[in-house]
Amino acid sequence: MEVWRLARVLSRTLCLNKSTCGAVLVTSPFLSGGTTVLQGITSRSYSSTGPAVTESTALVYRRHGDPSQVVQLETRKLPELEAKSVLVKILASPINPADINMIQGTWRTASVFNEGDLVTVPNDISVLSAATLGVNPCTAFRMLSDFESLVAGDTVIQNAANSGVGQAVIQIAAAKGVHTINVVRDRPDLQQLTDRLSAMGATYVIKEEMLRKPEIKDIFKVCPRPKLALNGVGGKSATELLRHLQTGGTMVTYGGMAKQPVTVPVSALIFKDVKVRGFWVTQWKRDNKHNDEALRFMLDELCTLIGAGKLSAPSCTEVGMKDFHKALDNAMKPYISSKQILVM
Numbered sequence: 001m002e003v004w005r006l007a008r009v010l011s012r013t014l015c016l017n018k019s020t021c022g023a024v025l026v027t028s029p030f031l032s033g034g035t036t037v038l039q040g041i042t043s044r045s046y047s048s049t050g051p052a053v054t055e056s057t058a059l060v061y062r063r064h065g066d067p068s069q070v071v072q073l074e075t076r077k078l079p080e081l082e083a084k085s086v087l088v089k090i091l092a093s094p095i096n097p098a099d100i101n102m103i104q105g106t107w108r109t110a111s112v113f114n115e116g117d118l119v120t121v122p123n124d125i126s127v128l129s130a131a132t133l134g135v136n137p138c139t140a141f142r143m144l145s146d147f148e149s150l151v152a153g154d155t156v157i158q159n160a161a162n163s164g165v166g167q168a169v170i171q172i173a174a175a176k177g178v179h180t181i182n183v184v185r186d187r188p189d190l191q192q193l194t195d196r197l198s199a200m201g202a203t204y205v206i207k208e209e210m211l212r213k214p215e216i217k218d219i220f221k222v223c224p225r226p227k228l229a230l231n232g233v234g235g236k237s238a239t240e241l242l243r244h245l246q247t248g249g250t251m252v253t254y255g256g257m258a259k260q261p262v263t264v265p266v267s268a269l270i271f272k273d274v275k276v277r278g279f280w281v282t283q284w285k286r287d288n289k290h291n292d293e294a295l296r297f298m299l300d301e302l303c304t305l306i307g308a309g310k311l312s313a314p315s316c317t318e319v320g321m322k323d324f325h326k327a328l329d330n331a332m333k334p335y336i337s338s339k340q341i342l343v344m
């Protein structure tokens with residue numbers, strides 16, 4: 001059965017509707033904000049025939065530093081199972097920038113969770129979609145829902161448009177009929193990247209430099225100025241996004257890849273009354289810890305888009321856990337345009 005191939009919980013049965021679930025996501029706000037883990041469930045009969053699992057292979061670190069130097073593969077004993085524990089086999093997990101920044105060491109082959117920290121997702125979505133669902137698409141979904149009320153025909157502008165978050169923004173916005181102006185850094189294979197983002201539904205793909213050119217006004221003859229700007233970069237890039245917002249529009253900062261502060265032009269505040277906001281999906285999950293409906297609604301919406309072929313996983317490179325050095329190195333390289341996914 002597909003669900004068993006996807007993943008196996010090795011210890012006990014969860015009372016969940018098997019027809020609608022085949023994998024579960026860890027939602028604990030206390031776990032890494034940057035790592036989504038795909039797991040599946042199985043029945044007691046399966047677990048009784050499988051070997052007892054008492055250990056997990058994990059990538060861990062004991063000091064800060066260059067991730068590929070300080071992270072090592074270790075075998076760790078799993079904790080004893082308690083009444084509401086679920087022992088979960090983990091199949092795939094992305095390396096996100098937040099993991100690189102913190103080196104949180106949450107990549108492992110199996111783990112024990114409280115059943116209250118797990119939510120199900122349908123078993124017909126791909127491993128890559130499920131493994132990447134909990135962070136980037138959720139971030140994109142929230143930013144498109146919680147700051148401006150967007151309707152078909154509106155426009156969103158974003159930088160780092162080829163990031164995992166950016167690709168989810170493009171697809172979720174396109175499904176709503178919302179135009180996206182997608183800003184990327186120049187690179188030798190720009191046309192290839194532009195074609196890929198356009199195929200996902202990007203309305204425009206432009207280079208950072210274009211933000212400062214008068215030609216950008218041509219875009220606003222075709223679609224309205226953006227109500228919402230999404231900033232994953234900071235520095236000059238963020239300031240340029242702000243300049244193109246419509247009066248009263250909002251810029252949401254969710255990342256700072258350029259490691260430079262955001263400067264807000266005085267004129268944007270006085271004459272355009274723009275709103276400058278921030279978003280952190282981990283905080284959203286904490287705030288909504290007891291609001292199962294909000295999380296369920298978001299995951300259902302995202303999984304429906306995935307099922308309809310409207311939301312694909314970001315461009316990925318699957319790397320075996322043993323090759324984690326290579327994956328960590330690649331995750332830190334610029335212009336790579338491919339999310340590194342550790343496959344357990």
Ligand SMILES: NC(=O)c1ccc[n+]([C@@H]2O[C@H](COP(=O)([O-])OP(=O)(O)OC[C@H]3O[C@@H](n4cnc5c(N)ncnc54)[C@H](OP(=O)(O)O)[C@@H]3O)[C@@H](O)[C@H]2O)c1
Binds near residue numbers: 185281
């Ligand atoms: N606040 C939240 O809740 C939340 C949630 C998820 C992610 N994030 C943050 O969002 C950002 C993107 O995450 P992700 O997982 O989507 O990333 P990702 O898929 O790994 O992509 C990284 C992106 O950053 C761009 N980039 C790297 N260095 C840059 C620089 N110096 N200047 C401009 N762009 C640069 C890359 O562009 P090139 O291809 O040009 O290198 C690429 O578009 C990160 O800062 C992450 O921590 C925040």
